[in-house]
Amino acid sequence: MAGRYDANPFAPEEEVNPFSVSASAPPATNSRLSPLPPEPADFSYDHRAPIDIPLDTPATAMDLKKKEKELKAKEAELIRREQEVKRREDALARAGIILEQRNWPPFFPIIHHDIMNDIPIHLHKLQYVAFTTLLGMAVCLTWNIIATTTAWLNGEDAKIWFLSIIYFIAGVPGAYVLWYRPLYRAFRTESAMTFGWFFLFYVLHIGFCIFAAIAPPIIFKGKSITGILAAVAIMNKHTSIGIVYFVGFGLFCLESVLSIWVIQQVYMYFRGSGRAAEMKQEAARGA
Numbered sequence: 001m002a003g004r005y006d007a008n009p010f011a012p013e014e015e016v017n018p019f020s021v022s023a024s025a026p027p028a029t030n031s032r033l034s035p036l037p038p039e040p041a042d043f044s045y046d047h048r049a050p051i052d053i054p055l056d057t058p059a060t061a062m063d064l065k066k067k068e069k070e071l072k073a074k075e076a077e078l079i080r081r082e083q084e085v086k087r088r089e090d091a092l093a094r095a096g097i098i099l100e101q102r103n104w105p106p107f108f109p110i111i112h113h114d115i116m117n118d119i120p121i122h123l124h125k126l127q128y129v130a131f132t133t134l135l136g137m138a139v140c141l142t143w144n145i146i147a148t149t150t151a152w153l154n155g156e157d158a159k160i161w162f163l164s165i166i167y168f169i170a171g172v173p174g175a176y177v178l179w180y181r182p183l184y185r186a187f188r189t190e191s192a193m194t195f196g197w198f199f200l201f202y203v204l205h206i207g208f209c210i211f212a213a214i215a216p217p218i219i220f221k222g223k224s225i226t227g228i229l230a231a232v233a234i235m236n237k238h239t240s241i242g243i244v245y246f247v248g249f250g251l252f253c254l255e256s257v258l259s260i261w262v263i264q265q266v267y268m269y270f271r272g273s274g275r276a277a278e279m280k281q282e283a284a285r286g287a
Contacts, residue, residue: 111176113184123187126269130262134180136255137205140212141168143251147226147244154238156223163224171208179205183266195270199263206259213252227252 100112119127141164148156148164178201186194211219215227223230226248235242 118184119187123269126262126265127184127187129258130180130183130266133255133258133262134175136251136258137175137209138168138172140209140248140251140255141171143248144168144224144226147241147248148224150241150244151223151234151238154241156234160222160224167225175205190273195266198266199270202259202263202266206256206263209252209256209259213249213256215249 102109102112104111104113113131115124115127115131145161145164145168148160152158152161179198182194182198182201185191186198211227212225213227215223215225215230217229223234223245226245228246228249231242231245231249234245
C-alpha cells in the first residue's frame, strides 16, 4: 500500500529547466563520486632564465689550452723576428748603410725623399730650395723640348728636337745623381767628402745653366737650346717662336740665380760647421 505522500504516477511531469538555479533549492551533496584532488600544472615558462649548459668538458678545455699554446708560440716567433730585424738594422746603421724606402713621387715611387724626417730642421729651407732647383732644371729642359718642337714644325732642322730630348734625358737624372743626392746625404750624414762631391758637380750645373741662358753656337747645334742668342736669331723669322724661346731664356736665368744662392748658403754652412777643415785633413791623409 502506497504511502500518503507518494506522487501521483498519472499526473503530468513538471518541466524542470536545468539552467535555472533556484535560490531555495539546496545544493546536491549526496553524490557518491568524490572530486579528484587538484594536480599542479605549471605551464608558465620563464624564457629569460638562463639555461646552464656545461661547456667545460675535458675535450673543450684541451682545445682551448692547445690554441693558447699556439698563440703564445706565434707571439714569441713574432717577437724573435722583430728583434732579428732590429739587430740587422742596427748592424747596417753601424756599417754606414742606410735603408731607404721609395716614397717619391707619390703616384709612382722611384726614389726616397723625406726632408722632414731625414734632414735636420735648421737645414729644411736650404734643402727645399735645392730641391726647387732640381725641379727647375726639369722645367727648363721640358720647356726647351716644347720650344724646339715648335721650331721644328715651322721649318727648322729636326736635329734640334732630338738634341733637346737628349738634354732632358741626360740632364734631369744626371742632376739628381750628381749633385742633389750628394747634398741630401751630406746634410743627413755630415760627411765632408760628400759635400766636396756636391760642390764639384753643382758648379758644373751652374755653368751649364749660364751657358744655356746665353746659348752660343759653339757646342749647342743650331737652336737646340732656348738661350738669348737663339731667341734673337729665331725672332727674325718667327715672332711667336721667338717669344717661346725668350720664355726659356728667362727660365734658365731664374735657375742660375737660385742655384748660385744655394751654393753660397751651402758653402757658408760647410765652413761654419767645420767640415772644411775636416775635408782638408782627409785630403792630407789621403795624399
